[in-house]
Amino acid sequence: MARVTELNVNGTPHALDVDADATLLSVLRDQLDLTGTKYGCGEGQCAACTVLIDGNPRHSCQIRVGAVGKHHITTIEGLEKNGVLHPVQQAFIDADAMQCAYCTSGMILGAVAMLKVQPNPTEAQIANYMNGHICRCGVYQRITEAIQLAASRMKGNA
Ligand code: FES
């Protein structure tokens, strides 16, 4: 049975020894204790488990850890730098863009990826890009406001 012995997460190589068929989500949560990444549906339908792989948002419940190789994984725990939250994290707090917060890690990572390719998104563009991120609490309007607040701050306009 193939094993995976190293994973590059949040800028650090992590030694481990796991079955290559395990999901990336289970390895992040159960082996590396990075529990900010959430298990929602386990079927690629909710995006609660979103991580960035080389900067691109991916459903970690749908990825076998053996397929990750040397690619760089970023989880919600990796966004803060030197004690300072990422502007998207701070904007979600300031806009009160969460209720139970189960979807929040995935939402924030999706938004970080979106703002790289679309730094000034309209509401419609946010709805389109974030389509697939399910919030059971339905705080979509505040999430949209948070993303626009982050976009504005990242351009130095707020
Ligand atoms: S838990 Fe991965 S998409 Fe829902």
Ligand code: FES
């Ligand atoms: S805040 Fe509860 S699922 Fe989104």
